[in-house]
Amino acid sequence: MEKDKHTVFAQEVELEEGAIHRLTSVQSASSVFDPLANMLSKQVEEDAYAQMHIEDDSPYAEVRAAVPSTDDTSMPQNTWRVWVLGMLMATIGAGMDMILALHSPQFFLSTFVVSVLVWPLGRAWEKVMPNIKVLGLPLNPGPFNIKEHALITIMANIAFGNGQAYATDIVMVLNLHYNTFFGWGFNLCIVWATQCLGFAFAGLMRKILVEPSNMIWPSTLVTSTFLTNIHINDNHVANGWKISRLKFFLIVFAASFAWYWFPGYVFQALSYFAWPTWIAPNNVIVNQVFGAYSGIGLFPITFDWEQIAGYTGSPLVPPLSTIFSVAASMVVMYWIITPAIHYANVLYFQYLPISSSSTYDRYQNTYNVTKIINSDLSFNLEKYKAYSPLFLSTTFFISYGMSFASFTATIVHAYLFHGADIWHTLRHWDNANPDVHYRLMKSYRGVPEWWYCIVFAIFFALAIVAVRAWNTEMPVYALVISILLAMFMLIPIGVVYAISNIEIALNVVTEFIIGYMVPGKPASMMIFKTFGFIVNLQALTFAQDMKLGQYMKLSPRLLFACQLFSGVWGGLVNCAVMKWAQGNIVDVCQSTQKNNFTCPGIRVFFNASIIWGVIGPTRLFSEGQLYYGVLFFFLIGAALPVVNWLVLRKYPNSWVKYINWPVFFGGSSSIPPATPYNYATYCTVGIIFNYFIKKRWFHWWSKYNFSLSAGLDLGLAWASMMIFLCLDLTNADYISWWGNNITYDTMDMTKTAIRVVLAEGEGFGPTSW
Structure with a gap:
């Protein structure tokens, strides 16, 4: 009976496939904000529903495509296998x-x-474990469901x-x-x-x-689709590929595990592949512009999945519109505005690295918080005035502004x-x-x-x-x-x-x-x-x-x-x-x-x-203080969605419908400690798979994309753990050769790419604080 239900569901999905293909091009986690996308999505949704002739199902096409509309109440749930x-x-x-x-x-x-x-593991359990009860629960209730x-x-x-x-x-x-x-x-x-x-x-x-x-x-639909596909086990041909999802995953997992030993151990330059900094390791501008660790990564190439997915997760999962919005944010805010205000020496930025998650004092040293607190961790104003105000790197400053703007932009956009x-x-x-x-x-x-x-x-x-x-x-x-x-x-x-699928952060x-x-x-x-x-x-x-x-x-x-x-x-x-x-x-x-x-x-x-x-x-953001201007990002974030809303009311087909301000301001929230280099590689891979491959080989993308993401993630995780157990626990040294040493000999990796270097004991910044 269960097999029949799965067969019926598979037929429904196949019948709706053409409509869903059209649906995915106009409806995604972030395009829900767009009134025009809503209108197109609703029409496609109605067409898909009529195509399926389903009388009792979800009113949403994407739910119908991902979730079976039937249930088998006799299917075991509370089992030893689960626990x-x-x-x-x-x-x-x-x-x-x-x-x-x-x-x-x-x-x-x-x-x-x-x-x-x-x-x-579940399939092995069903084949190996005896069918007995332990504390009232069946040890092997049958097939892993x-x-x-x-x-x-x-x-x-x-x-x-x-x-x-x-x-x-x-x-x-x-x-x-x-x-x-x-x-x-x-x-x-x-x-x-x-x-x-x-x-x-x-x-x-x-x-x-x-x-x-x-x-x-929406994110639960991805998991639901993945689980349903595995248990239906419909190994249909996808753009000529006949291999099952499970075998494909195992191959990707093995390849990812084997490969990470190169960027993670043998040839670490493959990870931070900022090759312009290797050519000019002591050139400040080159290391700031092309640096992968403390620069803005203007030439984003890496052969390390950890650099791509380490801070933001796999770029194969988010919808294309989200990735495009993040890419636009990264280019405008971190490749245009960041160098512009840095090299103009706004707020003394040239005295610091262009990208760093550290805070600094007026002597270009890491801020020593012990110099401004009492023994009970409370603030000491006199010590603070005698020591130094706190300074932020350029990307750190921009990231605070982006956080402020994303909060108000999301609330206003959601309301409108x-x-x-x-x-x-x-x-x-x-x-x-x-x-x-x-x-x-x-x-x-x-x-x-x-x-x-x-x-x-x-x-x-x-x-x-x-x-x-x-x-x-x-x-x-x-x-x-x-x-x-x-x-x-x-x-x-x-x-x-x-x-x-847009989250408002309260941090x-x-x-x-x-x-x-x-x-x-x-x-x-x-x-x-x-x-x-x-x-x-x-x-x-x-x-x-x-x-x-x-x-x-x-x-x-x-x-x-x-x-x-x-x-x-x-x-x-x-x-x-x-x-x-x-x-x-x-x-x-x-x-x-x-x-x-x-x-x-x-x-x-x-x-x-x-x-x-x-x-x-x-003492940092109030009127008259050094970083007071960053508070205006609250107003910017609140105002821009209103502009979009007013324009779209009068001109529904205007190009502004493609601008999603909450994602624009909030999409790069991991900077710092991430760098623009990480986000640039993330967006590049995401656009390749969620635009070019999805558009050209949609069936392949539908069948293998999430399995590819899971295989890459798992292979990286286990390889990282093995390297940690083999080297870090034993305090062993990494291989010393050019491919590992070249990255650590640059100003980018040592975070010393600073345009204005002070003499010992010399300070910068305001005269009073």
């Missing part, structure tokens, strides 16, 4: 992500890695889908930069509270964010182009527009709201313990405000994200609020930001996976248990691996760490604690 493989993947993934987060460039495992890797696969994928996504637990950055910064150690109790309380409070919020608001049919959550959708969802919170997937879920017992209330009470108590049992100087009222901010912003942010807002609320307290700033920002982000992650559970028809109570346990376990693994890394990796998080475990993300987090927590926004 063992799910917790195994959560453990390995959370541990690897914690280690990889310390490396430069950063790299995080994709959930596609788990989706593909667990498939042969799509629901088990989806549950394992969700467990892994909760444990490490957003990278390592964000709160570990607080612990690392306190330990390494402020020489403050609160111990295991604090570490676990702060990690578990920030990771799991969002689970309670997502569950309590699931009737608004998950159950309605118009809450699509999605206001009706948001209001409709809020008015009809009781799900006035149910679809077949919501109705099919009625066959399963739901989760009562009081379960989520208990979860909230437990982790809110842990949050209070974390800030009061240790000397964090974080007032409880500030903790409550940060959690309320995360909660009240969840509905508007969640609705926009579920419809458009800038939380930094602003705590910088004025509790000035001069870096620990308080980091904790407030993490609760306000990450609790909201984690809630989106939990809600997104709840939607995948609805699409895959997973038991809500089983999903509740899987999400909760994987969230708690992932946090524990992160804490354990973090402490192990601090004790076993020599010079971890130091700029001189020989194997590039320099902790770029933690360095940015530390710099943010100085900017917003120690010195505070009043």
